[in-house]
Amino acid sequence: MDIDLASIGRSALVVLGVGVLFGAGLPALFALGMRALAQVPPGHPFDPESDDPPPTTAAGRVLAWLCFGLCFLVAVFGIVVIVLGKQIFGG
Amino acid sequence: MDTVEETTVLVLVVGTALLFDFTNGFHDTGNAMATSIATRALPPRVAVLLSAVLNLVGAFLSIQVAKTVGGDVVDLSHAEGQALMFIVFAGLVGGIIWNLLTWLLGLPSSSSHALFGGLIGAALIWGIVNGESGVKWGSTVGKVIIPAVLSPVIAAIVAAIGTWLIYRITARVPRHVEDRGFRWGQIGSASLVSLAHGTNDAQKTMGVVFLALVAHQALTPDDAIPFWVKGACALAIALGTYLGGWRVIRTLGKGLVEIAPPQGLAAEASSAAIILTSSHLGLPLSTTHVATGSILGTGLGRGAEVRWSVAGRMAIAWLITLPAAGVVGALCWAIENALGGLAGVIVVFLILMVLSGWMYLHSRRTAVSAHNVNDEWEPAEPPAATVLD
DSSP: OOOOHHHHHHHHHHHHHHIIIIIIHHHHHHHHHHHHHTOOOTTOOOOTTOOSOOOOOHHHHHHHHHHHHHHHHHHHHHHHHHHHHHHHHOO | OOHHHHHHHHHHHHHHHHHHHHHHHHHHHHHHHHHHHHTTSSOHHHHHHHHHHHHHHHHHHOOSOOSSSSTTTBOOTTOOHHHHHHHHHHHHHHHHHHHHHHHHTTOOOOHHHHHHHHHHHHHHHHHHHHTOOOBOHHHHIIIIIHHHHHHHHHHHHHHHHHHHHHHHHTTTSOHHHHHHHHHHHHHHHHHHHHHHHHHHHHHHHHHHHHHHHHHTTSSOTTSOOOHHHHHHHHHHHHHHHHHOOHHHHHIIIIISOOOOHHHHHHHHHHHHHHHHHHGGGTOOOOHHHHHHHHHHHHHHHHTOOOOHHHHHHHHHHHHHHHHHHHHHHHHHHHHHHHHOHHHHHHHHHHHHHHHHHHHHHHHHHTOOOTTTTTSOOSSSOOHHHHHTO
16 A cells, blocks of 8 residues: 555645635625626615615726626636646646 | 357446446436425526536547546456456445435435445455456555545535625625526536536446446557547436436435525535545545535534434435445355356346336335425425335
């Protein structure tokens, strides 16, 4: 039996790190976009249960679409990894 | 064996490989789409159609197909021609039977493990009979078993962090706005998982069919994979996906934890990130183990109730997948070897058909379909629990 536990452990930590960066980072970025989109102008009453669409500030909208755009770009990069993964990473 | 018999064996092996590919598709639909179906981001039928199309596209995107199958678990370099064909066939049958049984029980389990288990069982007994060492034990433990134990844990941590961050960041966003937005994110991330699944899993069957063609001497190991092999494998996995393994989807989407759209995004993003990168980072992980870990993690990250009894049954299924499929694979090989030649292969194929038919009929008793996949999990016990009583 020839099992390299150290190398498996290292790989696991790298996968965890990359996973947190993209797998948790992107949803957080998306959430920031959602928050920016729901930016309530000063003085507007806040009601989390309300069914009315919230007013959005212009700055909020720009920030939101920046976040969504970045998420989209990373997703496109994901497709590139699917198609060309072996060329990029080798092996 | 004469040429006609050899060709018949080849046809049966290729057909069985495509059948495995098909079960691989419907067993794993839930990995990508269970959360989107559970949160009603997509209607069930649309979700499986989207996933099927992306699996089809993904299968064609695999430009560098591994021409060996199970190279990490078995050493078949000393098995040639019919001997190789027998081992591969027995392994496939072991994989299919285990896939169908776990589907009947509504348990997500790894199709790769089922195939590996079947191959290990067949190669082990072939090795014992022929005085060869057919199984690479060290590499099986290091590249299959340990990663399988680690993957749900890693996925759960990532998804839990993602879920926690989302809920913290959007605490002051009106709930319905949030849900609408996150449903879109969910569909996008689930689509990535489907695409990656098509690329990874269809490749395995392409490798099996290629191996059979080489054993039959229709191809040499240096030939390129013929287009019809790619096309047939892509279609088989896509059709399987479209059929929708509703029993598994239900367990993943409703059974493990209750999922809201933000959690769905966190789970699928975690799965996509890990599946896409792990194989390139030296830790090849099973889609099923990652997806299940992610869904579990998203429940933990929100502090929601996790049905540990369901999780426990899954864990047991994972533990016994390799040995159980291995036993079936070994039995099939023994039958083939005892009867010899075409007769052995045909008898094993008939056994496969009878068992598949039996399991299908059993599944009709507590049918799960697009109509009831989202029904409340409680208070009724999961349909799977009573099926085999």
